[in-house]
Amino acid sequence: MSNYELCPKFEAAMQLLGKRWMGLIISQLLVGPQRFGEMESSLPISGKLLSERLKELEKWGVVTRNVYPEIPVRIEYELTKRGREMEPIIKAIQYWAENSMDHSNLDEK
Template sequence: MKSEELCPRFESGMELLSKRWTGLIIFRLLEGSQRFSELESSLPISGRLLSERLKELEAAGIATRTVYPDTPVRIEYELTEKGRALHPVITSIREWSETWVTPDEPAQTK
């Protein structure tokens, strides 16, 4: 009565996406490249965590970081092809949420 093994790629992908804030950051980046401060002000995430997550996304090949030596410096984060391929995932989560999540279901149950 054993279930099958988990596919390691699926497990790995799920682990990436199930880190807190990762999904929302990708959602924002799907709208187009974003600066650090734009992400920070448009999401309920602190600078420390945002910095950490962006490094993880870069390391995973999902986003890129580009430095523009303007003044003051401007840094743009942008999805790679691998990152843009997450569009259907985010879309399906959004569709499910719109249908099934009730408005009185608070994001944080603190």
Template sequence: MATAGEPLEPVAKDHRACDGSLTRAFQFLGKRWNGMLISVLADGPTSFSTLKRALGISDSMLSDRLTELARAGLIERSVDPGPPTVVAYGLTVSGRALLPSLLSLGDWARENLSDEQCRA
């Protein structure tokens, strides 16, 4: 114990903390459908109806998620005025930059997580 005039001993601190960037990434990509939508779009731009069939998601949820991903700059919506008018959704440069990480995460899950573990 230090007496008057002596410096205090430093208190040992535990410097482990979750990286803020990683936290934000999992909060965003961990939101239901976001990561899977990006994964489906890895094969190239596609229509709303194709995304809906691929994921088995409701119209309103898909619309919400597409809007959220577009606001984040990960996907873009393109419109070909036709006729017929064709709307497609595709990944931006930023969205494509996520693909290696998502593919690695999928590989890890196949090797390390069983279906039963995911349902628990």
């Protein structure tokens, strides 16, 4: 595939990751499958926003929602193969953001 053909996919992926808290939500799920409540209590975002983001990630095939018919019902969110394959991206960006960016650039934006 040529670089030009890759562009829309590349940019769509970046736009997804550029949304607030997306990187952190994916990082959190890289640890392993988690229940909604667990994620909500370990992330600094509202349940409403978390649920919105998880729906977007499901639509993208990055996250899957598993329902276990127990009593009470157990619902877990898990990265799909495609989601787990994002790990090198997340790590590369985290490394770059930590080592190469300074606050002045954020202020300028």
